[in-house]
Amino acid sequence: MRVVIIVESGPRPGARWLLRPGETMVFGRTERADVILGEDPSLSSRHFHVSIEGDACVIEDLQSTNGTWMNDEPIRSIVLNDGDRIRAGQFVFAFQFDSSYATHPIVPSPITTDHDPHSAAAEIPLPPADLAPADLAPADLPEWQSPPTAPAETTPPKTLSNQDTVPEDEFSEFETRATEPATSPPAFEVPRTDISDTNVPEIPKIKKKPSPPLGHLELQLHRCPSGLMCATQLSAWADPSMIVERLAFACPTTFIVDFGRTQLAATEAVDETMPDYLLANIPPAVAAEVSPRMVPIVDPQQRVEWVQNGWGSNGMIVLFSQVPVFPLLEHYQRLMGTAKTDTGKSSSFVGLCWPSVLDTVLNNGKPEFAAEIAEPCETILLQCNQSPGGWRLFGNDRLEAFLTQCQIPVQVDKS
Numbered sequence: 001m002r003v004v005i006i007v008e009s010g011p012r013p014g015a016r017w018l019l020r021p022g023e024t025m026v027f028g029r030t031e032r033a034d035v036i037l038g039e040d041p042s043l044s045s046r047h048f049h050v051s052i053e054g055d056a057c058v059i060e061d062l063q064s065t066n067g068t069w070m071n072d073e074p075i076r077s078i079v080l081n082d083g084d085r086i087r088a089g090q091f092v093f094a095f096q097f098d099s100s101y102a103t104h105p106i107v108p109s110p111i112t113t114d115h116d117p118h119s120a121a122a123e124i125p126l127p128p129a130d131l132a133p134a135d136l137a138p139a140d141l142p143e144w145q146s147p148p149t150a151p152a153e154t155t156p157p158k159t160l161s162n163q164d165t166v167p168e169d170e171f172s173e174f175e176t177r178a179t180e181p182a183t184s185p186p187a188f189e190v191p192r193t194d195i196s197d198t199n200v201p202e203i204p205k206i207k208k209k210p211s212p213p214l215g216h217l218e219l220q221l222h223r224c225p226s227g228l229m230c231a232t233q234l235s236a237w238a239d240p241s242m243i244v245e246r247l248a249f250a251c252p253t254t255f256i257v258d259f260g261r262t263q264l265a266a267t268e269a270v271d272e273t274m275p276d277y278l279l280a281n282i283p284p285a286v287a288a289e290v291s292p293r294m295v296p297i298v299d300p301q302q303r304v305e306w307v308q309n310g311w312g313s314n315g316m317i318v319l320f321s322q323v324p325v326f327p328l329l330e331h332y333q334r335l336m337g338t339a340k341t342d343t344g345k346s347s348s349f350v351g352l353c354w355p356s357v358l359d360t361v362l363n364n365g366k367p368e369f370a371a372e373i374a375e376p377c378e379t380i381l382l383q384c385n386q387s388p389g390g391w392r393l394f395g396n397d398r399l400e401a402f403l404t405q406c407q408i409p410v411q412v413d414k415s
Contacts, residue, residue: 044062066088219411228396251321261313262310312383358382
């Protein structure tokens with residue numbers, strides 16, 4: 001049996017935690033708890049804990065000041081049933097049995113998320129009005145038509161000096177005129193004696209890169225040895241910022257960023273009282289120097305700038321998930337063995353916060369472990385230098401439906 005604990009109402013609506021057999025999870029206001037809910041001063045430092053004991057899910061109040069309630073009745077210790085709701089302080093928690101992050105949606109409206117620290121009801125951003133055609137769905141694009149032929153030029157061509165900077169569109173005309181044979185060649189040429197040929201700056205020849213078809217983004221989907229699904233771009237030109245923006249319109253984005261490797265400017269944490277370091281089991285001063293951080297991004301411009309400037313450094317992972325940042329952070333800390341409660345343990349550390357490690361685990365790792373990593377996410381975007389565009393996507397069996405929802409054509413490799 002597995003249980004998902006969901007914040008149905010309170011300061012952090014929609015937050016979720018996954019509890020597995022044999023685990024115990026302490027909820028409270030301070031760092032003495034496993035799940036820190038510091039935004040509610042009415043909670044005790046260790047308010048209650050939930051555990052799975054055999055086939056039973058048990059909740060126990062830890063002698064909290066304001067008590068733990070079920071159906072307006074205070075409780076001390078009780079066995080929970082599927083769908084039960086527990087109130088502690090300002091929070092109301094719903095308990096869903098035999099569940100996962102993926103199979104149950106967030107209880108509040110999907111526009112409510114913790115991804116924006118300044119808003120309790122941040123909306124998933126809509127495409128900006130001046131969005132480039134490459135970021136639009138193919139169905140929204142007009143059929144390409146060749147541009148109309150420009151009318152013949154009636155004014156005499158411009159006289160260009162050696163110091164003139166020729167705009168690209170004018171240079172193409174100038175180059176054409178310069179290479180056409182004259183109808184009546186002059187009988188003689190006047191030698192130029194006013195300037196030295198060695199001082200004449202050469203006008204550089206402008207080469208235009210061939211542009212890919214606007215709005216074209218087509219992926220190939222195949223199953224990995226780990227059992228997960230992997231999607232890669234069929235053509236090499238689709239850079240990662242393009243796929244990030246396409247997917248971000250359908251799902252919030254959370255970045256795992258190693259600011260040291262990417263050389264990006266570090267941002268402030270969403271909540272100053274809750275550090276967002278993946279390596280939470282080391283001293284904070286050390287974590288600030290070496291640990292990647294988990295940062296939700298809702299600003300489209302910041303998403304593009306981060307991906308364009310930080311990609312390729314083995315220091316950036318993009319998660320597309322409806323799960324708020326702190327439950328997501330705790331989930332990956334637990335899988336990595338780097339939660340605060342893991343301090344001093346001898347268990348091995350798994351570096352899932354770096355693309356090179358995570359890519360290997362998601363592609364070739366043990367199926368059970370890979371499935372747990374992908375479970376809270378619709379898809380995970382990773383650096384992969386061997387794939388077209390330098391990236392690939394991982395997800396579970398919902399990945400094809402999610403890409404279709406984003407209006408991205410998918411070819412499924414069933415071999």
